[in-house]
Amino acid sequence: xxxxxxxxxxxxxxxxxxxxxxxxxxxxxxxxxxxxxxxxxxxxxxxxxxxxxxxxxxxxxxxxxxxxxxxxxxxxxxxxxxxxxxxxxxxxxxxxxxxxxxxxxxxxxxxxxxxxxxxxxxxxxxxxxxxxxxxxxxxxxxxxxxxxxxxxxxxxxxxxxxxxxxxxxxxxxxxxxxxxxxxxxxxxxxxxxxxxxxxxxxxxxxxxxxxxxxxxxxxxxxxxxxxxxxxxxxxxxxxxxxxxxxxxxxxxxxxxxxxxxxxxxxxxxxxxxxxxxxxxxxxxxxxxxxxxxxxxxxxxxxxxxxxxxxxxxxxxxxxxxxxxxxxxxxxxxxxxxxxxxxxxxxxxxxxxxxxxxxxxxxxxxxxxxxxxxxxxxxxxxxxxxxxxxxxxxxxxxxxxxxxxxxxxxxxxxxxxxxxxxxxxxxxxxxxxxxxxxxxxxxxxxxxxxxxxxxxxxxxxx
Numbered sequence: 001x002x003x004x005x006x007x008x009x010x011x012x013x014x015x016x017x018x019x020x021x022x023x024x025x026x027x028x029x030x031x032x033x034x035x036x037x038x039x040x041x042x043x044x045x046x047x048x049x050x051x052x053x054x055x056x057x058x059x060x061x062x063x064x065x066x067x068x069x070x071x072x073x074x075x076x077x078x079x080x081x082x083x084x085x086x087x088x089x090x091x092x093x094x095x096x097x098x099x100x101x102x103x104x105x106x107x108x109x110x111x112x113x114x115x116x117x118x119x120x121x122x123x124x125x126x127x128x129x130x131x132x133x134x135x136x137x138x139x140x141x142x143x144x145x146x147x148x149x150x151x152x153x154x155x156x157x158x159x160x161x162x163x164x165x166x167x168x169x170x171x172x173x174x175x176x177x178x179x180x181x182x183x184x185x186x187x188x189x190x191x192x193x194x195x196x197x198x199x200x201x202x203x204x205x206x207x208x209x210x211x212x213x214x215x216x217x218x219x220x221x222x223x224x225x226x227x228x229x230x231x232x233x234x235x236x237x238x239x240x241x242x243x244x245x246x247x248x249x250x251x252x253x254x255x256x257x258x259x260x261x262x263x264x265x266x267x268x269x270x271x272x273x274x275x276x277x278x279x280x281x282x283x284x285x286x287x288x289x290x291x292x293x294x295x296x297x298x299x300x301x302x303x304x305x306x307x308x309x310x311x312x313x314x315x316x317x318x319x320x321x322x323x324x325x326x327x328x329x330x331x332x333x334x335x336x337x338x339x340x341x342x343x344x345x346x347x348x349x350x351x352x353x354x355x356x357x358x359x360x361x362x363x364x365x366x367x368x369x370x371x372x373x374x375x376x377x378x379x380x381x382x383x384x385x386x387x388x389x390x391x392x393x394x395x396x397x398x399x400x401x402x403x404x405x406x407x408x409x410x411x412x413x414x415x416x417x418x419x420x421x422x423x424x425x426x427x428x429x430x431x432x433x434x435x436x437x438x439x440x441x442x443x444x445x446x447x448x449x450x451x452x453x454x455x456x457x458x459x460x461x
Contacts, residue, residue, distance in 0.1 A: 061160070068161030071154050074309070075147075075220040076301035080104050083172070089165055090114070092172035095141045096248060096460040098234065100177035102141045110167035123159045124152060129197055130187070137187035139175075140194070140234070149200040149219035194235030206319075213316025216309060221301070226252040226293060243323035249459035250292040251397045253389070254325055257318055261325035265332070271317070272310045275302040278409050278416065279383075287332045288389040289416070291402050295409040303411045331393050335386035335441040337370040353428045355436025362421065363433065371441040381416045391442030396434045400448055400456050403430050427453040 072078070081104050083092035090113075091106040108114040115123065115133075122133045130144035131137060138144060147155075180186060200219055202211040217223045228236045229245040243261075244254040256262040263271060266280065270287065274280035278290035278298040290298045302310065340356075360369060366382045367373055374382035385391050390398045406420030421430065427450040434453075438446040 064157050064160045065164055066161075067154075068157035068159065070304070071220060072158050072161050073301050073304045074216065075158070075222070076297055077107070077158070079296050079300050080142075081107050087168050087170055089162070090168040090170040090172075092170065094173075094460065097141060097177075099181035100175065101460075102139055102175050102177070103172040104141075106168065106170055106172060107162055108165050108168045109163050110169050113169055113171045114167060115162065116167060120156055120159060124155055127155045127158075128199075130191070130195065137184040137191075139184075139187065140190065143222045143225050145195050145236070146219055146222035146224065148195070148197050149215065151199055154220070190233060190235065194231075194233060207315075209312045209315050210319065212309065213312035213314070217313050217316055221313070223255070227255050240323060242317070242320055244325060246397075247293055248461055249397060249401055249456045250294075251393065251395060252293070253331070253393070254323060255317060256320055256323045258322035258324050260330050261327045262322060263317070264322065265330050268311070268314050271314045272307065274298075275305070275310050275313070276307075277303065277411050277413065287387060289383045289407070290409055291390070291398065291407045292405070295407060295416075299410055326394055329392075329443075331389040331443070332387045334392035334443050335371065335388070337372050337386060338440050340440075353426075353432040355432035355434075358425070358429055358433045359436050362425070363437075366418070371437075381414065385437060385441040388442065391437055392446075394443060394446055396438055396446045396448040396452075397456065399434050399437065399442075399446075400430060400453055403433060404453075404457055405461065422457060427451075427457065 078088055080093055080095070081089045081091050083094070083104070084090070089106070089108050090110075091104040093104045095102045095104065106114040109116040111117050118126075118133050125131050126133075126138065126142075127144060127147045127150060129148065130140070130142070175182065200215045203214070206214075224236055224241060226247050227242045227245060228238075229240050229243065231237050242255045245252050254262040257264040259265050266274075266287070270280040274288060274290065275298065278295055280288045367385055368382075371385040373384035373386075390402065393399070402418065403425070404420060404422040407416055407418040409416045425433075430453045431448050431450045434448050438444060
């Protein structure tokens with residue numbers, strides 16, 4: 001976690017039992033309870049009031065933990081702090097940066113390798129200021145630039161939830177950063193240009209729904225970390241918020257209201273359904289299916305958020321400045337079912353790197369030889385390639401990455417799975433399929449090469 005600036009910790013105290021009893025007597029007296037019944041004996045009074053206090057404390061603690069769990073899901077903490085699913089929140093996930101590899105820390109309650117010895121003030125300082133328990137500057141792979149906007153009460157609720165997790169004794173690998181980027185004190189200068197400390201301030205001119213969406217997206221949900229391009233210092237280009245960015249070979253698409261490059265053509269229901277399930281179906285055929293990092297976000301985070309919070313996020317996204325990209329047509333506007341008779345290719349031996357043959361052999365069973373996808377009980381499990389935002393993108397990065405790494409997305413209602421072909425097909429074969437798919441069902445201007453596939457194949461995930 002991050003290391004915040006020194007600040008006075010909130011002080012919590014347990015009321016004196018005698019004072020608690022006196023206050024209870026006063027409260028009941030005001031409510032009209034007979035004073036005679038309250039003073040039958042000091043022992044009876046203590047017996048009657050103590051369980052009430054304990055029960056109230058227990059219920060309050062349980063509610064705080066439940067709220068913290070919800071907020072931790074909204075922040076998708078488990079995604080970055082879990083390298084081995086058998087050690088959730090124990091860290092060790094490698095994050096590739098232009099300056100080297102950063103390994104995420106253990107945030108379980110283990111006292112030696114986790115945050116078991118952290119105080120609430122330590123945790124607040126990390127989340128809000130990017131400073132660790134020992135005063136070390138945290139790297140912005142931990143998005144404290146967004147978390148600084150989260151209220152103290154929400155941060156402490158997350159802390160309360162993390163305290164309930166099973167402590168795991170595990171020390172992640174040391175960061176592998178070249179000099180001078182391994183000097184944490186240099187983060188002082190990074191912060192000068194890329195970090196504005198401070199909690200979210202609601203805009204009184206906007207609705208409560210808009211403010212809730214702004215608080216979530218700009219804070220815990222930290223959408224900018226993936227969907228905003230970065231400057232030379234790897235800080236966010238705030239002038240191009242949500243206009244799209246590259247992330248480990250994947251393209252996080254433009255999510256501004258621009259009707260061509262962004263999500264301006266999506267309905268509110270399509271957007272909320274995509275966040276809740278990873279699938280957004282248009283009026284005709286498909287529209288978008290979450291894969292790669294976005295599939296993880298849906299699986300670990302947004303599917304658990306309330307419909308009210310998801311709608312508030314949509315309301316806020318509708319209001320951000322639209323940013324146009326290089327797209328001339330909306331990504332989901334391309335394609336129609338092919339009328340080419342390719343069924344005759346079934347059972348024939350594959351020769352060379354014929355894209356149509358390779359598609360029939362590897363893809364048509366699920367996506368249909370016409371490109372219309374397959375129906376079934378799981379929406380989006382066998383998506384259409386027509387009017388598909390990945391197939392219609394200007395660059396074939398995501399289409400290539402899906403073929404290389406597959407899709408594994410599990411939600412409360414359904415599981416979507418596509419096998420990875422990285423070990424089955426060569427760079428030339430992946431490129432041939434990609435070019436066939438974009439030419440036949442998607443954006444014909446989107447082409448790729450074996451060299452490009454090789455580069456994406458070698459990108460750390």
